[in-house]
Amino acid sequence: MDGIVLLKEDHKAVKRLFREFERTHKDASPEQKRTLVDKIIHELTTHAFIEETIFYPAARAEVPDNDEHVLESVEEHHVVAWLLSELAKLNPADETFDAKVTVLIENVEHHVEEEEQEWFPEVRKSLGRNRLAELGEQMEAAKSKAPADPLALMSATA
Numbered sequence: 001m002d003g004i005v006l007l008k009e010d011h012k013a014v015k016r017l018f019r020e021f022e023r024t025h026k027d028a029s030p031e032q033k034r035t036l037v038d039k040i041i042h043e044l045t046t047h048a049f050i051e052e053t054i055f056y057p058a059a060r061a062e063v064p065d066n067d068e069h070v071l072e073s074v075e076e077h078h079v080v081a082w083l084l085s086e087l088a089k090l091n092p093a094d095e096t097f098d099a100k101v102t103v104l105i106e107n108v109e110h111h112v113e114e115e116e117q118e119w120f121p122e123v124r125k126s127l128g129r130n131r132l133a134e135l136g137e138q139m140e141a142a143k144s145k146a147p148a149d150p151l152a153l154m155s156a157t158a
Contacts, residue, residue: 003055003127003135004120010047011112017043018105025098033092037101041084041150044108048077049146050139052154058135063126069119076111077155080104084150 017040025033052074060070083104090097124132150156 001133001136001140002129003132003139004124005132006136006139007047007051007055007120008116010043011116014040014043014047014108015112018108021101021105025101030092033097037087037092037097040101040104041088042148044080044084045148045150045153046143046146048081048150048153048155050142052077054139054142055135058127058131059123062131063123066122066126069122073111073115073119074155074158076107077153078158080107080111081150081153081156083107085156088150 017036021033021036021040024036028036056070056073059066083100087097087100087104090100127135147153
């Protein structure tokens, strides 16, 4: 699978989880919130891992004048990793839980919009179909190696 297509599919999966949270959080039990947010944490941690270990290094090395995009993306991941780690430990009944999830959603949606609208077209043009297919295979294979803890991501310590 094309690497950009794989990343966009991940984005869609996370957006579906976000919409589910937004639709249900007011009526959901703490247990239901915990289950849903744990899925979000898993999906975002895995996604950030494959971007940081495979996609970003390739894009930085192979796409001209790309350092700024990669560095900004890593900083956005840093903020998200810390939010995820806080949510993983926070009781869903805590009054700040829903607000923290809302801030997470806003941050991730901003990041996704920048990637998909501004950055991915440039990367696609520079890398081409064969290289993107190669990256897609590497990223799909690496998903199983992603850490469970968002603070184990490279960006969490950057």
